[in-house]
Amino acid sequence: MTGSTDGRAASSSNCWKIIHIPDKPPIPPDNQPTTIVHAAAIEPQHANTIVRKLNQIAPLENLRHVKRVHKRCLDEGKIQLFVVLCMAPENDGKCNHMPEEVLELVTLYQLSTFITKVCTYAASTKEEWEEQCKLWPTSFHPPTYNIDGITGFSEEDSQSIFRFMKFAVSLAKSGVGSVVNAAVIVDPSTMQVIASSRDQVLSCNTPIKKNNGETCCSRLSEATQYDTIETEDRQSLLSKCSFNDAKLTYNCVSCLNPWSWLEQKLHTGSGSWHPLQHAAIVAIENSAARERDLFPMNGHIADEFVHEDYKALSPTGSPWKRQKINLANVKDDENMNCQKNGLRSDSSRPYLCTGYDIYLVWEPCTMCAMALVHQRIRRIFYAFPNSSDGALGSVHRLQGEKSLNHHYAVFRVLIPVDVLKSEALFAITAENG
């Protein structure tokens, strides 16, 4: 399943779209709750003085996202400034009451006041923010800081996101007919596929993984070692899932139906199966296996590793600790060899999946979504929602659970459903870096 992006496939991406799935359930952008305020037009030369005074006598305590001053361009290039004076009491039909000090200011500058609406809550998406500014300008701080993409993707970024999603979909379909979920973990800084997997709940070929780190010490020859789908796997998967010949069913997608592992028909009696080996869980283990191989642990590093966990999460965490670890790794022969083989372009040891993205065909179930929190994934891209057990907005919304110690950004890649049927569209796969 290797090939390259040809013109036809590239043009088929034109209708694809990436949307951010925010931390809280979205409100229709044009239907956001509003608050009534007193406002007035002001002369530009008085603006600084008036705003400074107002910030003292009538601070907008619960409306910090609302900009105090609204600049409007009039005809002939003239500019008119408006200012929010204070909140207007909601229960009063006339809304005439203003604090004494504000009234004094109004009299002093001979302001003619009016009532207007501003949005009550800060925008959580760009769409909400754009709609808010039609009423009165607000400031917009993307809810998850320092994560690329929340305010939009460049054309180049979008194309690589589509490319990896296509790889995930082709993996999901690689069982020839029986579609399952698939996961692809990517290092976006190098565009390298770190690990990938299909669901293995019903797979007969992959043995239950060894938990023992020592068993995975074979020298890494190529990155695809950590992609669990292999040619013979694909052949044998043909008969493993019950599926309807005439029409495509999604019964084998483990995250859509985690409790169905018992009900699925298994055609062959031999081989292993595992109710918890959803694609994301297996991909996480594959990426961990890769890390164990590239950076074998010794006592000294083990110690550092524990500390690193605190550092990574501590607000006072400083880069020196990471550099120290890098030095330790440079001395490491195994690591040096791997670098000579060109497997890693930098010497920094990964910490779990920090900084990595994961592509999933379906929105992950609660178990998988929490596993991705534990493994510190940075961004999740999924194509289809999961109304039965999806944990990124459908049933739960883990990216919005404040108590969790890590938060990823979540994006849905809108793609036509028939890509799961159409063979032609997925004649391509992602190329590694």
Added chain:
Amino acid sequence: MVETQEDTICFMNLAIEQARLALDSLEVPVGCVIVEDHTVIASGRNRTTETRNATRHAEMEAIDMLLEHWQKDGLSREEVASKFSRCTLYVTCEPCIMCAAALSIIGIKEVYYGCANDKFGGCGSILSLHMNSSEKLTSGVSKKKGFKCTRGVMASEAIDLLRSFYEQGNPNAGRVNTVFTLIQPQSLTESQCKGSKQFDTSCRGAVMKNVTCLRSY
């Protein structure tokens, strides 16, 4: 046969034994045992540091151990499901959201845990996945399974272990938030709670505020 209070304490002691093994290996000390017909059939401890896989919690280790054994013995999926439905888990700390979901998926019968996990607990603290049962909705969607859950069993012992881990490992321990809470033993499914069972009386009513942790175990 009904499990007695002594049985419960005994099995939780074995779970704490597992947590100690984790502590000796510089892992966050959380341990568990799985019991079928008054016999311990699996144990697990946290291995996230060793495996570089932050999902290798004690519960996942124990579940995988059972699946491996049962499949080696040639048990069918039906037989495995039926066995899980007779199993009770004893774990020193509240199962996280991931583990609680996993326990629901395999269809475990019952869970006893020690201290609560205020940051990512899935059995009452953040989500209540043990009450995750549903009727069969539409065709093609299987029934979700809940499980009986009792918390606060030997919670102070579980917390002591966690505290000793964080105090030895982290010089800034005093400055971070409380994560694990010591709680009074109580059943989490009110409807299934027949009278209040009392466990380790030494920990009743106490709430720890100084136990510190920043990492997921």
